[in-house]
Amino acid sequence: MDVESYVVSNSVTLGLVLACVWVARVVGREPIWRDAARQLWSRRRLAIVVVALYMTIGLVDSIAWKGGIPEDVVDVLPNAPLTLLDRAFLGTKEASYSAPFASVEFYGAEALKRPGQHPFGTDILGRDVLYLSLKGARVALLIGGLTSLIAIPLALIFGVGAGYFGGRFDDFVFFLISTLASIPGLLLLIALIMAMGRGTLSVCIALGVTSWVGFCRLTRAETLKLRELDYVSAARALGVPELRIVIRHILPNLAHLIVITFVLMFSGLVLSEAVLAWLGIGVDGSWGQMIDGARDELSRDPIIWWNLSASGAALFVLILAVNSVGDAIRDVLDPRTLKDSS
Amino acid sequence: MSTEVPPLLRLQDLQTWYPIREGLMRRTTGWVQAATDVSFDIAPGQTLALVGESGCGKTTVGRSILRLESPQKGVVLFEGQDLLELSAESMRAARRRIQIIFQDPMASLDPRMRIRDQIAEGMKSFGIGVDENDRRARVAELMERVQLDPATMDRYPHEFSGGQRQRICIVRALAVEPRLIVCDESVSALDVSIQAQILNLLRDLQDDLGLSYLFITHDLSVVRYLADDVAVMYLGKIVEQGPTQRIFEAPAHPYTKALLAAIPSIDPMQRGGAPPVMGDVPSPSDPPSGCHFHTRCSVVMDRCSREVPPLFPVTGTNGTKGEQGRSRCFLAEESESRSLG
Numbered sequence: 001m002d003v004e005s006y007v008v009s010n011s012v013t014l015g016l017v018l019a020c021v022w023v024a025r026v027v028g029r030e031p032i033w034r035d036a037a038r039q040l041w042s043r044r045r046l047a048i049v050v051v052a053l054y055m056t057i058g059l060v061d062s063i064a065w066k067g068g069i070p071e072d073v074v075d076v077l078p079n080a081p082l083t084l085l086d087r088a089f090l091g092t093k094e095a096s097y098s099a100p101f102a103s104v105e106f107y108g109a110e111a112l113k114r115p116g117q118h119p120f121g122t123d124i125l126g127r128d129v130l131y132l133s134l135k136g137a138r139v140a141l142l143i144g145g146l147t148s149l150i151a152i153p154l155a156l157i158f159g160v161g162a163g164y165f166g167g168r169f170d171d172f173v174f175f176l177i178s179t180l181a182s183i184p185g186l187l188l189l190i191a192l193i194m195a196m197g198r199g200t201l202s203v204c205i206a207l208g209v210t211s212w213v214g215f216c217r218l219t220r221a222e223t224l225k226l227r228e229l230d231y232v233s234a235a236r237a238l239g240v241p242e243l244r245i246v247i248r249h250i251l252p253n254l255a256h257l258i259v260i261t262f263v264l265m266f267s268g269l270v271l272s273e274a275v276l277a278w279l280g281i282g283v284d285g286s287w288g289q290m291i292d293g294a295r296d297e298l299s300r301d302p303i304i305w306w307n308l309s310a311s312g313a314a315l316f317v318l319i320l321a322v323n324s325v326g327d328a329i330r331d332v333l334d335p336r337t338l339k340d341s342s
Numbered sequence: 343m344s345t346e347v348p349p350l351l352r353l354q355d356l357q358t359w360y361p362i363r364e365g366l367m368r369r370t371t372g373w374v375q376a377a378t379d380v381s382f383d384i385a386p387g388q389t390l391a392l393v394g395e396s397g398c399g400k401t402t403v404g405r406s407i408l409r410l411e412s413p414q415k416g417v418v419l420f421e422g423q424d425l426l427e428l429s430a431e432s433m434r435a436a437r438r439r440i441q442i443i444f445q446d447p448m449a450s451l452d453p454r455m456r457i458r459d460q461i462a463e464g465m466k467s468f469g470i471g472v473d474e475n476d477r478r479a480r481v482a483e484l485m486e487r488v489q490l491d492p493a494t495m496d497r498y499p500h501e502f503s504g505g506q507r508q509r510i511c512i513v514r515a516l517a518v519e520p521r522l523i524v525c526d527e528s529v530s531a532l533d534v535s536i537q538a539q540i541l542n543l544l545r546d547l548q549d550d551l552g553l554s555y556l557f558i559t560h561d562l563s564v565v566r567y568l569a570d571d572v573a574v575m576y577l578g579k580i581v582e583q584g585p586t587q588r589i590f591e592a593p594a595h596p597y598t599k600a601l602l603a604a605i606p607s608i609d610p611m612q613r614g615g616a617p618p619v620m621g622d623v624p625s626p627s628d629p630p631s632g633c634h635f636h637t638r639c640s641v642v643m644d645r646c647s648r649e650v651p652p653l654f655p656v657t658g659t660n661g662t663k664g665e666q667g668r669s670r671c672f673l674a675e676e677s678e679s680r681s682l683g
Contacts, residue, residue: 233410238464239464239468249455252452253453
């Protein structure tokens with residue numbers, strides 16, 4: 001099988017979009033979730049719009065196809081698969097640095113191809129900084145999303161399993177948690193990435209393996225509480241098999257924790273990647289890497305500030321919006337603040 | 343208790359103790375003696391009330407019958423089968439015949455599940471009903487039976503009041519067509535007016551369906567209304583059992599007397615009588631020697647702290663003939679020998 005990576009990426013994107021539609025339909029069907037979504041929207045309109053905007057950019061940057069490149073564009077390989085975002089910025093590459101909205105190059109004062117059309121300037125290779133910053137959105141969403149998809153199931157399997165079944169499995173999970181917690185996180189991250197080789201997937205796996213512990217403790221404790229509740233006893237008395245009790249009664253009652261953790265974990269993970277990028281083991285194209293690259297630019301004279309500002313601002317705005325949404329989600333879903341808590 | 347009809351449920355010397363584990367190796371350093379030597383019968387269509395203070399082990403007995411707890415010893419004979427000997431799979435099948443209704447109607451319904459699904463859950467797991475529509479129709483029928491509006495079946499538990507929720511719990515138990523229902527303090531959390539409704543409902547259901555109840559409660563007025571027989575528990579042991587009428591009219595055990603005297607009465611002439619029980623229940627992990635009740639008993643004798651009293655038969659007073667239950671008190675032995683001699 002020799003499937004090109006852009007085909008894989010397209011189908012994964014399609015799958016994610018379908019999954020989102022499915023989740024939206026489920027949310028719409030269940031009154032509890034529908035009310036929560038409505039409350040959330042009324043509380044954090046701006047933040048939700050910002051997050052949606054980033055997601056749209058990420059989506060636009062995920063649909064790629066080959067061909068259709070105009071003859072006069074020479075920056076890209078003629079047979080390269082280009083995303084919608086790439087196509088929107090075709091032919092914007094300049095020769096070197098230029099300041100935001102400048103009409104000439106920063107050093108040398110040579111005329112630009114597209115004067116006044118680079119709102120965030122261009123970098124050392126003449127690439128449009130706005131374009132690079134927008135491209136970072138997809139990477140950030142990928143890191144946050146993929147890592148959560150690795151870490152949360154891990155935490156759920158170990159946490160719910162340990163809490164519900166107890167005994168030896170609980171001992172094993174606690175041993176695992178204590179062991180992981182006693183290794184310095186950053187060192188373990190670096191070691192894992194070095195062992196697996198650099199790349200988006202290995203960074204996500206490494207972040208996932210090191211970040212499930214906290215949530216695992218939480219789900220274990222919550223499961224311990226839930227399994228003693230009368231409705232679980234009632235289900236057992238009704239002859240419902242144990243695994244089914246976990247799926248039908250325990251997991252739905254953990255769902256609010258999963259959503260809250262996912263959102264709050266997401267921003268932490270994107271920031272962790274920025275730290276890794278600073279150490280030189282980040283993901284290609286991420287804001288972390290842009291910030292890392294912009295470090296040296298700051299020492300130039302006159303100073304090149306727009307690289308750092310644009311990537312930093314892009315990162316900052318996303319994290320702020322996600323955290324703000326996360327806070328609101330916690331308020332909306334936390335049973336203690338629920339009006340109709342039961 | 344006549345032995346002509348075989349009992350639906352017979353408990354023999356049921357013992358459920360919880361180990362106290364300490365230290366790194368989790369060695370068992372002691373036992374919480376939640377229930378010891380508990381024996382009673384429930385005949386088909388009859389109600390036995392299990393009465394006692396908080397922490398006396400009455401809930402443990404109820405849960406042990408369904409094997410929601412794991413008893414160490416004893417026999418739970420239900421329809422001729424010893425439930426404690428059954429494999430997990432056979433036990434699952436047997437649970438269809440015994441159901442439980444809990445105290446707190448808030449905690450006994452899953453807040454994230456529609457009540458229709460919760461009622462149908464047992465039917466699904468026991469293969470009752472042909473398909474989803476059939477089960478839905480059955481849910482509607484059962485809901486009508488307990489005066490719930492079937493149109494509300496797609497709602498979530500928080501949209502119902504406490505009394506309605508307890509009805510839902512009853513429907514959920516009834517849905518699998520049980521013979522015996524363990525009611526674990528099932529009306530204690532409800533308002534008195536709602537309590538009466540639920541008790542009437544339980545009684546009607548018993549008349550119509552021939553159900554048996556094990557009614558676990560601390561509320562003696564409820565017992566008098568509903569129960570055919572009463573078993574009084576104190577610190578893990580049954581101290582007195584017998585027909586409801588005899589227990590209320592001529593209690594034999596000092597603890598039962600004290601419990602009955604503690605029922606609030608609006609008639610000043612009815613107040614007083616037996617002295618109230620002083621102090622708290624001793625710890626079930628370190629029960630007193632001899633008779634468990636001797637530390638709080640008003641008629642304690644020397645032998646009470648040394649010897650463990652067995653259950654002595656109690657003969658009826660004022661004309662009723664034959665055995666009228668049993669009492670775990672040396673006073674009952676004396677009255678027995680008196681009546682014999």
